[in-house]
Amino acid sequence: DTGVSQNPRHKITKRGQNVTFRCDPISEHNRLYWYRQTLGQGPEFLTYFQNEAQLEKSRLLSDRFSAERPKGSFSTLEIQRTEQGDSAMYLCASSPGGGPSYSPLHFGNGTRLTVT
Amino acid sequence: AQKVTQAQTEISVVEKEDVTLDCVYETRDTTYYLFWYKQPPSGELVFLIRRNSFDEQNEISGRYSWNFQKSTSSFNFTITASQVVDSAVYFCALSEGEGGSEKLVFGKGTKLTVNP
Numbered sequence: 001d002t003g004v005s006q007n008p009r010h011k012i013t014k015r016g017q018n019v020t021f022r023c024d025p026i027s028e029h030n031r032l033y034w035y036r037q038t039l040g041q042g043p044e045f046l047t048y049f050q051n052e053a054q055l056e057k058s059r060l061l062s063d064r065f066s067a068e069r070p071k072g073s074f075s076t077l078e079i080q081r082t083e084q085g086d087s088a089m090y091l092c093a094s095s096p097g098g099g100p101s102y103s104p105l106h107f108g109n110g111t112r113l114t115v116t
Numbered sequence: 117a118q119k120v121t122q123a124q125t126e127i128s129v130v131e132k133e134d135v136t137l138d139c140v141y142e143t144r145d146t147t148y149y150l151f152w153y154k155q156p157p158s159g160e161l162v163f164l165i166r167r168n169s170f171d172e173q174n175e176i177s178g179r180y181s182w183n184f185q186k187s188t189s190s191f192n193f194t195i196t197a198s199q200v201v202d203s204a205v206y207f208c209a210l211s212e213g214e215g216g217s218e219k220l221v222f223g224k225g226t227k228l229t230v231n232p
Binding site for chain 1: 159161162217
């Protein structure tokens with residue numbers, strides 16, 4: 001069990017640029033979640049996958065955001081035309097299944113995005 | 117609507133003191149799940165405990181204990197004989213519905229500093 005891995009750890013980009021983050025969940029975990037955390041706040045749910053299917057999206061996930069999990073293993077989160085308000089820590093989590101009430105979520109260290 | 121309130125933004129104690137972190141929640145569901153997570157400076161959220169709405173028994177795990185009171189919609193967390201390694205941000209979270217929804221709603225967190 002190597003834990004949930006997120007890359008990069010930090011990303012600085014200029015407003016208007018596109019960025020992509022990667023999350024590698026714990027192997028054999030079929031559920032994968034993305035959360036966003038801004039300074040001084042708790043994490044906010046963005047979306048989750050069961051295997052390769054994206055089953056729920058928060059209204060926080062605007063049209064500029066897209067997440068994929070093409071083979072049911074790693075996932076990518078892309079933000080197009082970044083805005084300063086996108087600056088945050090993006091957290092990925094995985095679980096073996098059954099939702100957070102059955103299986104605790106295992107979180108990665110996050111990707112910190114700064115939009116200048 | 118579901119909501120989690122952690123009124124204490126920051127707490128500072130001296131090592132070996134006991135400290136209680138407060139959590140008050142709001143939900144319309146009769147079935148729900150409550151969680152505590154720890155976020156050390158490294159950023160990775162660490163699961164501490166999960167509690168369902170039908171189990172009001174208090175729980176103790178080593179120096180950690182949790183007091184769940186449905187009458188006051190509270191799920192407080194006590195650390196006994198605090199240690200410097202307990203310094204972190206602690207989040208309370210809620211998941212609604214039978215089996216729990218996929219979404220965790222987090223409070224804003226309480227930053228605990230334990231001084232030597």
